Amino acid sequence: MADVKKILIADDEQQLALALKIRLQSKGYQVVTVNDGRAALELAEAEHPDLVILDVLMPVMDGYSCLRELNAKFGRGKIPVIILTARDRMKDLFELEGIEDYLIKPFDHEDLLLRIERVFKRREAAAAKSAAK
Amino acid sequence: MTQAPINVLMFEDDEGQALLTREALEQEGFVVDVVATGREGLTRLLAADYQVHLIDMKLPDIPGVEILRRINTVKPGALSIIVTGHGDELAAVEAMKLGAFDYIVKSPYMSHLAALPMVIREALGHRRVKHEREELQTELWEQARLLEERNAELRRANEELKRMNQLKSDLISMVSHELRTPLATVKEFTAIMADGIAGPITADQKDYLGIVRSNVDRLSRIIDDLLDMAKIEAGRVLLTKGLVDVAPLVDHVLRSLRPLADSTQISLEAAVPDGAAPVFADADKVTQVLVNLLSNAIKFTSGPGRVTVRVSEQPNEVEFSVTDTGIGISAEDLPKLFEKFQQLKPGVAPAGAKGTGLGLAISKRLVEMHGGRIWAASAPGQGSTFTFTLPKYHVEEVFRDYLRSGLEQAKQHQRPFSIIVVSISKFDELKALMGLEETSALLKELEVALKETVRRGAGDVVVRWQRGEMVVILAAVDKAGAEAIAGRIRQVIGEREFQVVGKPIRVSVTTATATYPDEASTEEELLKAAEGKGQPAPRYRMRVLVVDDEAKIRKFLKDALELRDYEVIVAANGPDALEQLKRQKADVILLDLMMPVMDGYEVYHLLRENPQTKQIPVIIVTGKGERKDRELGLESASYNYVTKPFELEELLGKVREVLQHQHVIRS
Numbered sequence: 001m002a003d004v005k006k007i008l009i010a011d012d013e014q015q016l017a018l019a020l021k022i023r024l025q026s027k028g029y030q031v032v033t034v035n036d037g038r039a040a041l042e043l044a045e046a047e048h049p050d051l052v053i054l055d056v057l058m059p060v061m062d063g064y065s066c067l068r069e070l071n072a073k074f075g076r077g078k079i080p081v082i083i084l085t086a087r088d089r090m091k092d093l094f095e096l097e098g099i100e101d102y103l104i105k106p107f108d109h110e111d112l113l114l115r116i117e118r119v120f121k122r123r124e125a126a127a128a129k130s131a132a133k
Numbered sequence: 134m135t136q137a138p139i140n141v142l143m144f145e146d147d148e149g150q151a152l153l154t155r156e157a158l159e160q161e162g163f164v165v166d167v168v169a170t171g172r173e174g175l176t177r178l179l180a181a182d183y184q185v186h187l188i189d190m191k192l193p194d195i196p197g198v199e200i201l202r203r204i205n206t207v208k209p210g211a212l213s214i215i216v217t218g219h220g221d222e223l224a225a226v227e228a229m230k231l232g233a234f235d236y237i238v239k240s241p242y243m244s245h246l247a248a249l250p251m252v253i254r255e256a257l258g259h260r261r262v263k264h265e266r267e268e269l270q271t272e273l274w275e276q277a278r279l280l281e282e283r284n285a286e287l288r289r290a291n292e293e294l295k296r297m298n299q300l301k302s303d304l305i306s307m308v309s310h311e312l313r314t315p316l317a318t319v320k321e322f323t324a325i326m327a328d329g330i331a332g333p334i335t336a337d338q339k340d341y342l343g344i345v346r347s348n349v350d351r352l353s354r355i356i357d358d359l360l361d362m363a364k365i366e367a368g369r370v371l372l373t374k375g376l377v378d379v380a381p382l383v384d385h386v387l388r389s390l391r392p393l394a395d396s397t398q399i400s401l402e403a404a405v406p407d408g409a410a411p412v413f414a415d416a417d418k419v420t421q422v423l424v425n426l427l428s429n430a431i432k433f434t435s436g437p438g439r440v441t442v443r444v445s446e447q448p449n450e451v452e453f454s455v456t457d458t459g460i461g462i463s464a465e466d467l468p469k470l471f472e473k474f475q476q477l478k479p480g481v482a483p484a485g486a487k488g489t490g491l492g493l494a495i496s497k498r499l500v501e502m503h504g505g506r507i508w509a510a511s512a513p514g515q516g517s518t519f520t521f522t523l524p525k526y527h528v529e530e531v532f533r534d535y536l537r538s539g540l541e542q543a544k545q546h547q548r549p550f551s552i553i554v555v556s557i558s559k560f561d562e563l564k565a566l567m568g569l570e571e572t573s574a575l576l577k578e579l580e581v582a583l584k585e586t587v588r589r590g591a592g593d594v595v596v597r598w599q600r601g602e603m604v605v606i607l608a609a610v611d612k613a614g615a616e617a618i619a620g621r622i623r624q625v626i627g628e629r630e631f632q633v634v635g636k637p638i639r640v641s642v643t644t645a646t647a648t649y650p651d652e653a654s655t656e657e658e659l660l661k662a663a664e665g666k667g668q669p670a671p672r673y674r675m676r677v678l679v680v681d682d683e684a685k686i687r688k689f690l691k692d693a694l695e696l697r698d699y700e701v702i703v704a705a706n707g708p709d710a711l712e713q714l715k716r717q718k719a720d721v722i723l724l725d726l727m728m729p730v731m732d733g734y735e736v737y738h739l740l741r742e743n744p745q746t747k748q749i750p751v752i753i754v755t756g757k758g759e760r761k762d763r764e765l766g767l768e769s770a771s772y773n774y775v776t777k778p779f780e781l782e783e784l785l786g787k788v789r790e791v792l793q794h795q796h797v798i799r800s
Contacts, residue, residue, distance in 0.1 A: 013318070015318045016318045016321065019321030019322050019325060020321070022325050022331070023324075023330070026330040086310070105313070106316075109321060
């Protein structure tokens with residue numbers, strides 16, 4: 001059994017973030033939620049999460065800035081990031097580098113779970129490959 | 134016919150002159166008052182209204198010019214005619230500059246008096262016309278002013294309307310966003326409870342949570358529809374059109390709706406012909422329309438029933454229809470179907486199936502934005518068929534569409550916009566060498582390479598083929614950017630080997646760019662600028678000489694070869710062929726052996742002896758058993774043969790082969 005994955009959720013909609021947290025916890029993930037990009041960044045430095053889920057529209061520091069900072073600090077794509085965004089802001093996504101996946105709000109939790117699993121599988125496969133070398 | 138008399142005021146100090154003039158005028162029906170001094174006249178002037186003033190330039194008290202000036206001051210626009218002595222014409226002209234209408238020179242024999250009435254009448258006539266014209270002018274001005282006012286009003290109203298519309302759609306989108314988050318929260322927590330994550334629940338509780346959930350879903354749908362409609366009405370829905378393959382899209386939609394259909398015992402069927410033409414559309418929007426029509430059909434059909442999607446190809450469009458075996462729609466309801474908020478026949482729809490009344494209105498807008506049409510046919514109890522059309526994917530149209538919208542966007546956002554035209558060097562030669570099919574295979578490969586080269590964000594690759602000119606990358610980049618992309622394309626394509634008939638070939642391309650606003654401001658100019666720059670290689674077609682005595686075969690080969698873009702010249706016999714070759718060169722000769730006058734062997738030898746023709750490859754067309762190459766005493770490699778009766782493909786293949794061989798030798 002692999003170790004417990006740590007997921008950091010940054011969303012200023014606290015109750016929605018709480019729902020996601022409960023859902024993810026029920027699947028065995030360890031989850032921390034924060035309300036803005038700055039807090040996400042600080043927590044990421046302290047906790048080194050295995051995955052960060054970032055809402056785009058947040059006070060203090062938005063999701064995109066946070067993503068850039070994460071890339072700058074840990075190296076591009078080092079910590080996988082899933083972006084949550086509204087459909088009409090989708091085109092901004094393509095200008096971003098170092099995102100692992102994205103979801104259009106409103107999304108289904110099934111969809112989110114699937115994507116999270118996929119991220120981890122991909123990462124594990126990559127790690128196994130580099131270990132084999 | 135009696136006319137109102139015309140009152141004339143005459144300034145004249147010469148009594149005799151005055152008398153005679155009065156007489157002359159009164160005979161003509163004028164009423165004349167005579168004054169001998171300027172002062173008297175000006176006083177009279179104020180008391181009565183005269184249509185005409187006759188002014189002698191030399192009055193004892195006030196000069197005629199001064200009188201004229203005063204009349205004009207007191208009665209602007211008054212009609213004055215100067216009466217002047219011989220030799221005073223200059224003064225009269227001066228007076229006319231001051232506003233006199235005309236002048237008449239006194240004659241010592243009074244002959245001017247005969248002309249005077251006419252001069253006066255004419256002057257009055259002129260004045261009337263002038264007045265009328267002025268009145269008309271005034272009226273026109275007035276109308277123009279009113280129109281301008283009305284325009285301004287309309288503009289204001291329009292602005293206001295626009296503002297309100299914007300406000301409305303802003304409000305709706307804001308409200309919708311604000312509604313979505315709490316709704317999503319409700320949904321998530323309901324699901325957490327229903328899934329037992331927060332602890333075990335009873336079967337009843339699970340049922341009730343299911344009801345909460347279905348209502349949350351319905352609210353979400355309403356919000357989605359409202360948001361969609363608001364966006365469409367505010368012109369904020371932009372289509373991302375591209376090539377859409379119909380069959381997979383229909384399949385995808387059916388799969389997503391199958392659970393819903395299954396749950397009400399409705400069979401979902403599709404009739405999509407193999408190889409249905411792709412459409413030029415926004416796949417997401419088409420999906421939305423189809424889902425909408427299908428879920429309506431499922432909703433209004435009580436199981437067991439059937440819902441069928443049919444796709445059929447029309448000349449310029451593809452038709453999609455959704456037919457159900459449901460309750461049908463009455464004739465009076467049909468025209469109202471596509472209006473907003475039309476919930477037909479409340480109570481007809483099964484409980485829980487109620488929509489927002491926006492689905493069909495949205496579908497209609499979306500279809501129309503694509504340039505398609507949507508309609509319905511139905512009768513109560515007979516089921517319904519909803520049909521919509523979408524334009525087929527025509528490269529030229531697509532290209533134009535991209536060009537138009539790209540340029541529009543660029544203008545709107547004051548951004549540059551560039552097109553890059555990529556042309557294959559020596560395309561015609563290449564085509565003649567490889568044949569049509571191989572060429573199109575190569576073009577396809579090139580297209581792929583091109584699309585790979587142009588990174589996402591650097592622009593859209595829309596390929597429009599035109600005589601080996603492959604157009605075009607359309608991008609929101611400036612001139613330098615366009616040239617950089619063009620350079621990259623040249624490099625990538627030039628360095629890459631393409632496989633044609635299993636043989637690697639290198640293709641060299643030239644590029645040309647044109648940028649808005651630097652070089653052009655319209656679509657046409659942009660195209661022209663780019664196409665003008667890339668120097669098109671001179672059109673070169675391989676020329677084939679067909680030598681055969683049978684007219685039928687000559688005609689057949691000429692048609693077949695021309696269809697494949699060869700230039701064909703024909704000769705009915707050997708001497709004719711040799712004669713023709715003196716005037717024009719051929720790239721390959723198809724030579725029949727059995728011919729009257731001069732047989733093929735002889736022709737062949739003559740061709741080989743002549744330095745002008747000895748390099749031209751010859752394909753000998755012989756009957757079975759006539760193959761006598763050895764007898765010709767020639768190494769077989771120096772010519773080719775095809776045996777009659779030949780297969781056209783075999784012959785064409787041979788032509789290509791020979792030309793390719795020649796091409797290799799030459800280069």
